[in-house]
Amino acid sequence: MKRRLPFRRWIRRVVQIAFLLAFVGLILATRPVPGETPSWWLKAYFLADPLILVMTVLAAHAVPLLALFSLVTVLLTLILGRVFCGWICPLGTVHALTGWALDKVQKPAKRRDTFSPWQKAKYYILGGALVMALVGGHWITIFDPLVLLYRTVTTSLLPAAQWGIETGANAVYQADPRIGGFKLTSVTEPAYQYLRNHVFVLPKQAFLGTGLILAFFIAIVAANAYRRRFWCRYVCPLGALLGLLAKRPLLRRKVTSESCNECGLCTTACHGASASGLGTGWKPSECFVCLNCSTTCPRDACEFTFQPVIWRKEPAVQPVGLTRRGVLWAAAGGLVGFAFLRATPQGRGSVYHPRLIRPPGSRPEPDFLARCTACGMCMKVCPTGGLQPAITEAGLEGLFTPHLVPIIGYCDYTCTACGHVCPTEAIRPLTEEEKHQIKIGLAAFDVTRCIPYVYGRNCVVCEEHCPIPEKAIYCVETEVELRDGKKRRIKLPKVDPEKCIGCGVCEYVCPLDDAPGIRVITTNETRHDRHQALLPEVEGEEELPY
Amino acid sequence: MHAKSTRREFLWQSAVATGGLLLPAQLSWAAPSETKMVITKWTGPSPQSPTEFAKIATQLTEQAVAALGGMSRFVKRGDVVWIKPNIGWDRTPELGANTNPDVVATLVRLCLDAGAKVVKVGDNPCDLPQKAYASSGIADAARKAGAQVVFLDRDRFREMDIKGERVKTIPVYPEIVESDVVINVPIAKHHVLATATLCMKNYMGVIENRRVFHQDIPTCLADITRFMRPSLCLLDCTRVMLAHGPKGGNIEDVAVRLTLAAGTDIVALDAFGAEMLGRKPSDIGSIVKGHQVGLGTMDYRSLQPKEITLS
Numbered sequence: 065m066k067r068r069l070p071f072r073r074w075i076r077r078v079v080q081i082a083f084l085l086a087f088v089g090l091i092l093a094t095r096p097v098p099g100e101t102p103s104w105w106l107k108a109y110f111l112a113d114p115l116i117l118v119m120t121v122l123a124a125h126a127v128p129l130l131a132l133f134s135l136v137t138v139l140l141t142l143i144l145g146r147v148f149c150g151w152i153c154p155l156g157t158v159h160a161l162t163g164w165a166l167d168k169v170q171k172p173a174k175r176r177d178t179f180s181p182w183q184k185a186k187y188y189i190l191g192g193a194l195v196m197a198l199v200g201g202h203w204i205t206i207f208d209p210l211v212l213l214y215r216t217v218t219t220s221l222l223p224a225a226q227w228g229i230e231t232g233a234n235a236v237y238q239a240d241p242r243i244g245g246f247k248l249t250s251v252t253e254p255a256y257q258y259l260r261n262h263v264f265v266l267p268k269q270a271f272l273g274t275g276l277i278l279a280f281f282i283a284i285v286a287a288n289a290y291r292r293r294f295w296c297r298y299v300c301p302l303g304a305l306l307g308l309l310a311k312r313p314l315l316r317r318k319v320t321s322e323s324c325n326e327c328g329l330c331t332t333a334c335h336g337a338s339a340s341g342l343g344t345g346w347k348p349s350e351c352f353v354c355l356n357c358s359t360t361c362p363r364d365a366c367e368f369t370f371q372p373v374i375w376r377k378e379p380a381v382q383p384v385g386l387t388r389r390g391v392l393w394a395a396a397g398g399l400v401g402f403a404f405l406r407a408t409p410q411g412r413g414s415v416y417h418p419r420l421i422r423p424p425g426s427r428p429e430p431d432f433l434a435r436c437t438a439c440g441m442c443m444k445v446c447p448t449g450g451l452q453p454a455i456t457e458a459g460l461e462g463l464f465t466p467h468l469v470p471i472i473g474y475c476d477y478t479c480t481a482c483g484h485v486c487p488t489e490a491i492r493p494l495t496e497e498e499k500h501q502i503k504i505g506l507a508a509f510d511v512t513r514c515i516p517y518v519y520g521r522n523c524v525v526c527e528e529h530c531p532i533p534e535k536a537i538y539c540v541e542t543e544v545e546l547r548d549g550k551k552r553r554i555k556l557p558k559v560d561p562e563k564c565i566g567c568g569v570c571e572y573v574c575p576l577d578d579a580p581g582i583r584v585i586t587t588n589e590t591r592h593d594r595h596q597a598l599l600p601e602v603e604g605e606e607e608l609p610y
Numbered sequence: 611m612h613a614k615s616t617r618r619e620f621l622w623q624s625a626v627a628t629g630g631l632l633l634p635a636q637l638s639w640a641a642p643s644e645t646k647m648v649i650t651k652w653t654g655p656s657p658q659s660p661t662e663f664a665k666i667a668t669q670l671t672e673q674a675v676a677a678l679g680g681m682s683r684f685v686k687r688g689d690v691v692w693i694k695p696n697i698g699w700d701r702t703p704e705l706g707a708n709t710n711p712d713v714v715a716t717l718v719r720l721c722l723d724a725g726a727k728v729v730k731v732g733d734n735p736c737d738l739p740q741k742a743y744a745s746s747g748i749a750d751a752a753r754k755a756g757a758q759v760v761f762l763d764r765d766r767f768r769e770m771d772i773k774g775e776r777v778k779t780i781p782v783y784p785e786i787v788e789s790d791v792v793i794n795v796p797i798a799k800h801h802v803l804a805t806a807t808l809c810m811k812n813y814m815g816v817i818e819n820r821r822v823f824h825q826d827i828p829t830c831l832a833d834i835t836r837f838m839r840p841s842l843c844l845l846d847c848t849r850v851m852l853a854h855g856p857k858g859g860n861i862e863d864v865a866v867r868l869t870l871a872a873g874t875d876i877v878a879l880d881a882f883g884a885e886m887l888g889r890k891p892s893d894i895g896s897i898v899k900g901h902q903v904g905l906g907t908m909d910y911r912s913l914q915p916k917e918i919t920l921s
Contacts, residue, residue, distance in 0.1 A: 098744040234765045260761070266738075267764055447738050476738060478700060521825045524803050528824075529736060533859030539802065555803065573736075575821040 073359050076150070080157040087154035087210075091217050094485060095265045096447035102484045104130060107441060109154075109210050110487035112137050114309075115302040116437055119205050120488050122197035123434040128488050138309060145313035146306045149296055150335060150352030155209035156296055160335065160354075162285050163292040170289070176328060177337040183297050183350060184384055190304035191391050192398030200430065201402040203461055204301050205437035212281070215440040215464060219271035219453060220278040226264055229256065266449050272469065273455045293335055297350070307349035312381060315370050317346045317357065323365035330357035330366050345382045405461040416595050418585040420457045421468040421566065424475060424502045425483040425492040428591050429458075435490035438464035442482035442491060448473030450568065451482060466491075468504065470568025470584050471577070475504060477531035477567060502591075505566025505584040506598075507536070507559045514557070514581030520544040522554050526570035526582050536563035537570060561588060561598045647873030647915035648677040649882065654921035656866065664712040666868055667848050669920055671716040674844065674872035677916050680724070684842045685791050687725030692732070692789035693717055693757070696796040696812050697746050699857050700737035706849040706864040707857055709797045711747035713846050713870065717793060718755035730789065732760035733815040736857070760785065767818045774833025775903075776826055781818040787838070794843040794876070798883040800855030800863070803827060807856050808883040809843045809876045810835045810896050810905075828895030832903050835876060844872040845879045847886045871915070877906025878913050 087109055094106045107130075110116055114134040121127055137148055149156050193204035205211060233256035241248045260267070271277075287294035296303050328342040334357055338350035343357065343366070358366045409415045413430070423442055426432050443451040443466055450473025453464040466482070468475055477500075483493040494502070507526075515523040527537040539555035546552055559582075566584045574580035587597045650670040657663040675681050685691055695709035703711055714731060721729045731752040735742035739761050743749035749759045767781035786792060796812035803824055804811055810831045814820045816838065823830040847869040851858045858864070871882045877900040881891035891897045891908045901908040 096740075098741045230765065234763070237766065260763075447741070476700075476741070478741070515825070522803055522827075523821075523824045525821045525824055527802050528856055531857065531859070533854060535854060573821060575824075 072355055076354060079151050080160060083152050084154040084157040087213070088217065091214060091222070091444065092263055094441060094444045095263075096445055096479060096481050102445055102481050106485055107487040108133075109214075110437070110439060110441075113208060113210050113302065114138050115208050115305050116205055116211075116488060118305065119193070119197045119202050120435055122194065123200050123202040124431060124488075126435070126489075128435075131487070137306075141306045141309040141313070143313060144315045145310040145348050145351055145353050146303065146336070147353045148306055149300075149303050150354045153209055153296075153302075155213040155300075156293070156352070158213065158285065159288055159293045159296055162288045163335075166289055166292070175292075176331050177292060177334045178331050179337050179340040179345070179347060179350060179384075180291075180297075181385070183337065184386055184390065185298050186300055186304040187307065187384065187386055188390055188394035188397075189299065190301045190308075191394035192401065193301055195395040195398035196402045199399065199402055200434055201398075201405060201461070202434045202436065203402075203405060206464055207299075207301055208437060208439075209295070209300055209302050211437045211439040212284075215438060215453070216277055216281040218440040218444045220274045220281070223270050223274060226269060229259060230268065265444065266447065266473075269449045270472075271443065272452045272472075273464065276455065277453070277464065291337075293352075296335075296352070297337055307384070310348050310351070311383065313348050315353065315368055316348065316381065317351065318367055318369045319344065319346075320365045320367070323363045324361075325363065325365075327362075329360050329362065333357070333360050340382075347382045347384050349384050405459070408459050410459055411461065413594075416586055416592065417457050418587070419467070419469075420454065420462075421470070421505045421568070421584060421586055422589075422591065423451060423466055423468065423482040423491050424480075424499050424504050424565075425494045426504075426591055427490060427492065428593075432490050432591075433458075433461055433465070435488040436462075436465045437488060437490075438462075438466075439487065440464070440466070441485040441487065442466045445481040445485050446473065447476050447479055447481065448572075450474050450572070468568055468584075470571035471580060472572075474569040474572040475567040477569075500565070503565045503588055504586075505568070505589055506561055506587045507564050507566065507568070507570050507582050507584050508587075509557065509559065509582050510580070513576055513579055515575065516554050516556050517581070520546060520552060520554060523575065524555050524557050525573050525575060527555075527557050529569045529573045531567060531569060532563050532565065534563060536560050536565070557582075562601050645678050645873075645916055646875050646913045647871065647878055647882075647910060648674045648918065649869065649871045649915050650674045650677070650918045650920060651870075652868035652921065653919045656868075663848070666920075667710050667712040667846075667870075668716045670848065670868070670870040671713045671844065672720070673918050673920060674870050675717075675720055677918055678842070678872055678874075681720040682724045684793070685721050685724040685726050688727045689721075689725070689790035690788075691721045691726045691729045691791045691793065692786045693721070693729060693752070693793045693795060694786065694812060694815060695731065695733060695746075695748055696807070696815065697733040697742050697748050698736045698815070700735075700741040700745050701858065702745050703747050704849070704861060704864065705858050706797060706799055706851040707855075707859075708742070708746035708748065709795055709846050710848050711751035713844065713848065714748050714795060715751035715755040715757075717795060717844070718752050718757040721791075721793070722756050726791075729757045730760045730785070731757045732762055732786075734762045734783070734818070734820075735815075764818065770837075772833055772837040774830070774836065776829040777823075777833040780834070782837075783816050783818075786816045791841060792838065794838075794840055795846060797846045797849070797851075798886050799851035799858070800853050800887060802855060804831075804896060805894050806880075806884055806887050806889060808880040808896075809840070809845055810880055810900060813838050828899035831896040832899045832905060835900065835905055836903070840876040841874060842872070843874070843876050843879050844870060845883045846870060847883065850886055852887060873913070873915070875906040875910070875913060877901050877908050878910035878915075881908040881910045882915070 111130045111133040117131040117134040236252045284295045326342040330343040335354040336350045336352040339346045450468050451466045452469045454467045480494045483491040511517040530537045542556045568584045570582045571580045650673045652666045695714045699707040701707035718729050770782040801807040804827045813834045847867045853863045880897045884891045
């Protein structure tokens with residue numbers, strides 16, 4: 065008597081798609097709304113991610129309170145195994161979808177997905193990362209699957225889609241084609257305007273390093289052609305962490321040996337390659353609980369059973385076979401790797417990158433790196449699009465972490481969104497008043513570029529846009545001599561280092577769009593006590609005493 | 611990327627529109643259509659609440675337009691009207707950095723009453739458009755009054771031949787210049803470089819790449835004003851910003867004047883606005899330039915502005 069099991073497979077698929085859509089929905093919902101603080105549930109996925117929790121606790125010795133949500137995931141895994149990987153993880157779903165599509169073009173029937181010892185690699189990666197975190201390195205989180213997918217969608221896929229929509233809508237608008245009495249713009253314009261006002265963060269949004277981020281994503285997706293769910297089986301550090309938790313789950317696969325004729329069909333559709341040989345030797349650490357094995361078995365010999373007895377022996381499970389030697393090597397690798405990450409002048413804290421302008425509320429650099437996952441939520445919510453992934457500015461350890469690039473966008477004076485979305489409080493949530501007290505950098509005129517200084521003409525667009533009510537940029541009337549010897553009075557702009565908060569709007573609006581006449585550098589940023597080059601002014605002092 | 615505009619087409623449309631406006635004005639024998647300038651002023655007790663302020667701003671606007679001969683002098687049935695307030699900055703109305711929202715909303719209502727087909731309200735803000743539109747209160751007020759609030763699209767500006775003295779071509783927003791009527795309704799405030807920002811300077815919001823204007827504001831403003839062919843302008847002096855303009859941010863820099871000027875002579879209105887800011891019109895380059903090149907007269911008193919006091 066064959067049960068109608070394919071139904072089960074569809075339940076899983078529906079759940080997977082639902083979680084993937086919810087993930088993308090939360091990304092789209094992460095946008096700045098004037099007068100509103102972004103809600104905490106926008107970061108729900110990250111809060112449920114135990115890898116981020118563990119690494120942040122180890123590296124920063126801090127428990128992001130909301131991240132305790134991830135204990136739910138832990139509990140779920142202890143009971144049911146890696147259902148997170150098989151049913152919830154949106155990147156896992158992307159891989160599953162890719163595999164499903166590849167099945168249409170490749171020949172899946174001949175495939176046997178049985179356990180490969182290389183699947184142990186991810187545990188060693190995790191082991192190295194744990195040791196690295198113990199000494200303060202948070203690096204592995206930039207390869208967390210949720211982080212990876214969030215970053216890719218935010219900085220690469222969405223901007224590309226937006227480019228297509230904007231270009232298309234504008235082309236239709238300009239050409240204004242008609243079909244009889246029907247104007248195409250009567251459809252495209254409302255649709256485009258809806259997207260512009262409710263979905264896009266800002267027009268023409270784009271990110272630095274978008275190609276690099278996309279290339280990595282394409283690589284891991286393409287790896288599915290070599291082995292289905294390659295990333296999940298061999299690399300994923302979150303998968304490894306959940307795998308460790310799923311060594312002895314309560315929900316277990318049971319094979320009735322009388323019915324099983326060792327045909328091996330159960331391994332053809334296995335997502336995790338969690339068994340060796342002809343379907344025997346099930347390793348729960350590798351199983352995504354996709355249930356394909358029990359769905360496929362023509363003899364109903366394979367079934368998941370649920371007996372709420374902890375540490376029971378039956379049905380027997382197999383370990384993945386990590387070796388002590390391997391773990392030690394991994395630990396050593398993590399330690400040495402971290403030594404190299406920090407063995408840079410910037411990593412040692414002896415120099416500061418002038419253009420590594422962190423968002424307001426960012427912690428001092430080592431603490432920041434011990435928390436930042438480089439997920440890109442702050443970049444997604446930034447209303448000016450000025451927050452960009454760092455490629456080289458923060459070193460390898462700070463790859464894809466956020467920094468402000470004022471020529472692309474500035475830090476809006478009344479906005480505090482980035483700190484409120486940050487899942488790990490690498491950027492602290494600030495009130496508007498707190499934010500106004502924080503300097504993220506200091507503006508400096510390049511007097512070899514600035515129009516009034518170089519060409520003797522008025523400009524002061526920077527002064528006009530300076531958001532500080534008392535103005536951090538002020539003007540001094542000066543007489544300049546022109547080519548013909550005539551004199552002209554112009555306004556020369558200057559920066560008051562006391563008032564400047566480094567928001568970068570001056571650099572953004574400078575008419576010189578290639579190499580602006582004013583630039584923001586990180587000097588005097590509040591977050592670094594030792595990066596204070598300029599003494600505070602003393603009230604009423606006009607001449608410097610010697 | 612800007613497609614080259616069909617200037618000829620645009621000029622033709624403008625000519626028709628202007629003709630359409632002028633013809634009935636010529637034919638009618640009602641005296642108010644001759645009125646070139648009106649100043650309305652509230653002399654009653656100073657408002658104690660935002661609601662009272664809004665009521666006064668509304669009355670000042672209604673009376674000013676009525677004294678000019680009513681909105682039907684400018685807006686015909688079926689017209690597409692663009693109201694161009696100053697929505698430059700992410701600042702609340704009290705800070706006097708943007709046009710008063712109730713002045714704008716009243717204009718919207720008057721235009722619709724005069725039979726306008728659609729009234730659009732929009733500007734090209736310096737700050738983030740979404741924020742400036744919201745915090746200025748203009749988006750809400752205009753929408754409530756029945757206007758279509760439009761965000762300008764950077765890709766839709768078109769390089770237009772404005773044939774100015776200094777500015778030859780510049781990206782202008784076609785939807786604005788293609789409207790039948792453009793009503794210019796700025797706020798009077800201080801400006802660090804131009805000394806004051808008034809009606810002429812408000813046209814900087816219909817173009818892109820205006821940053822270059824700062825190198826010679828008077829001439830550039832005269833160029834764009836000539837191109838825009840102002841008809842009805844209203845200068846909002848209900849609040850004026852006296853220092854740290856144009857963005858401001860200090861309530862101490864703002865003075866409540868509860869005054870509004872309206873008219874068809876843009877230079878005269880600017881001259882009046884200069885005085886409201888405590889400056890001489892001759893101190894402000896764009897007013898002098900506008901006078902010299904014949905865009906209007908800086909001696910606004912010669913127009914015998916009708917003064918209306920409300921209380």
